Amino acid sequence: MDTSPAPFVPPAPKPRSSPPSTLQMIRIVYRNPLELWGEPSYNEKWISITTGIGGPLVIANDPRLIKRVLVDNAKNYKMARVRQKILRPILRDGLLTAEGEVWKRSRKAMAPVFTPRHIHGFAGPMLERSRLFAERYEDGATVDVARDMTMLTYDILAETLFSGEIAGEAGSFAKQVDHLFETMGRVDPLDLLGAPDWLPRITRLRGRKTMAFFRQIVADTMAMRKDRLRADPDGVPNDFLTLLLKAEGPDGLGADEIKDNIITFIGAGHETTARALGWTLYCLAEAPWERDRVEAEIDAVTAGEPDPVKWLEKMPATRAAFEEAMRLYPPAASISREAVEEDRFEDLRIVKGAQIQVMPWTVHRHRKLWDNPEAFMPARFLPENRDRIDRFQYLPFGAGPRVCIGASFAMQEAVIALGVLLSRYRFDTVAETKPWPVQKLTTQPEGGLPMRVSRR
Template sequence: MSALSDPFLAPAPRPQPRPLSTPAFIWTAMRNPIEIWGERAYRERVLRNDWLRVPTVIVNDPATIRHCLVDNAANYAMQPLRQRVLRPMLRDGLLTAEGELWRRTRRAMAPVFTPRNVGGLAAIMATRSQAFAEALEQSEADAPRDVANEMTLLTYDILQATLFTDAIAGEPAEFARAMDDFLHRMGRIDPLDLLDAPAFLPRVGRLLGHRSTTYFRRLITETAERRRALIAADPTSAPRDLLTLLLQTEGLSASEVEDNIITFIGAGHETTARALGWTLYLLASAPIERDKVERELDEQLPGLPDPREWADALPRTRAALEEAMRLYPPAPSLNRMAIEADTVAGMEVPAGASLLVMPWLVHRHEALWERPGHFLPDRFAPENRGRIDRYQYIPFGVGPRVCIGASFALQEGVIALACLMRTLRFEYVGARPPHPVQKITVQPRGGLPMRVTRRRKSL
């Protein structure tokens, strides 16, 4: 563990001092779900609340997480509230599909995310990240940049270059604006969803998000049509990327293919963008930790021409990224519903009960972490990693539905961070600390205004 006596305390909502009334709960869940939690949620390993007459069990204990999401995963389906929020956006994409459709889709995507294939994409990730860093360096130095938005642009560029071989239609800046509106409007919990109101009743946020939804659906349709034409003209000329694999998968309709493309363009790249933005903010706020990463990059990168080696050869850089994902997990909630009654850690889980495994809570739990709210990358140093339970740190989920692109995202994150920080320094210039808000991912309210300048190397 780090010897720092005064490590950086990462900004986060304060736990609720007392249980919320029903109106306050609905308002808080709609505005920012990670603000609903009280002190018990950060201290107890398993607890139960009956919210809006639905029995709800919150699980923070690693062994119990394994039981529910791995050993007895077949008993826990996707939670209906989660589906009501996500399905209007993602429809039958991998994140929301269930049953045979989910199994068929995941099998189709598996070849893209094998270790060998992911490693083969490292050079493209590095090339795009380096070009992005050079463009930032040439921009006006005194003008603050919203690094949250900049990371959306970078990860979009990497995603479309690797998984879609530069085939995505659309202009990056327009894409970033639409993505921000898409997640802001569509990723919010509507009071009607909390109350399990009929689907035909209109949700205001989704009505306001219609424009961005239409934009993405048009973008995806154009992208798929262009690739279909290429495959029809000469199947051997089509790249063997995610887009081609989806289009050639038997049993997937045209709409299901498009649902999966929008899932990866939306949820897939957004999680990595948020992880990178938070990492740069935390390192800017913790100069000692930033210096360690910069020194490592100056010493190691000149001898590492192959970016496939970076994730293992840059342990401090990787540790900073992993600690940022602990404090601000890109996917902050894993929501399930018990199909049949179960018993977890001595507590009864009735059939139909909601089961919440919240990386936001697990990663900040007082019984699992020393100084859980502080930024301490040394937790993930090679000599300390063995102390972390497999089910104590779950930024990509666990079990059968673990993120299929976890190794892709980790490799991308380390490479992008290395390319950015090898020549640039990021200084946070916001008037106040960023406030994390849950909208599918954990986003900084108001963005991450930062000054980007060229740095002097430590050698």
């Protein structure tokens, strides 16, 4: 008789049994787009809607169709209008939102930072910042893990990509990040209705002060580094910030493009990893048998392997728990494209101008692609099982030419952070721990993640 515990099923909206009215849809998309999707989105290969708000729409769930849109015929699919209206006011010509030649220049300028050699070089600072952060905890204290992971990943990003030279203070930064994504990082109803750009969006008006805060941090950070470059060019770290500043010029990046990419990495670049770490700690707390396995692995590796570069390889269960948390709560819940010209896939006709939604939220929970898709089951991602997962059914970092440039950085960072935190502390849910996933710029836990921290 099987005596193993039933898998933990973390909170998520139930698929809708009937489509919402237009007014309901606008309200849902503004409040929490994750609550919009109905049963077909979790069962069908694709859904094609020829008319409605925003025009023709294709929701792509089939890994082969996703591959066509993001890889095989990627040149025919530009960034979708609604997505750009949400992100461009924040990130402007940063790597996530830039297109064409601007995107190519930015990607080329950043590529040297994210080579395996450079990323491995970040492991030591990642370990040190994680250890320093862990020292803040008091045995038995209840903390908001969601906020803490935002602060930890900020510390790591500041130390690695900016060599500890981001202007401003981490605590106020974390608070401002939350406010920025609460105001500007969400769909405005006027965008859905196709209202002209000159009509003010209330959500973005509320975020202007926070946006000014970020712009000032960037201006101060750039000024600090430029002063150092002038004073001692050979004594400046060859990090992300220096490489961007050295790429400035007529054949490289403009000054505004550099600002936009710094904002992209300070804001969105660390936010995604922070959310995934928070959800991982929550899921492990609610599935203690999985946590036991991860803790045993971490104890063995951290005791015998001093080099954090090797942790990612030697901690498959820890990595699997993190990847499973990203499956259930993908940091970026949607990937939006727009057809430049008509396209066909099997018997699906994609008209020119159609909006294409690749939804990691629904693809990761699709009933034809996963066994027990709503359950937290890290074993799916253990090395012996990975071959069963199609490359295009698991998309936490996207795919194709615009795949996240920092994916390897994030994976190394996450395993090192989990290795440090879980070797010292156990995180348990409390009565107030009732997170609800909400899609803003990332998949966030509404109400935070209050958890009790106990020394192991």
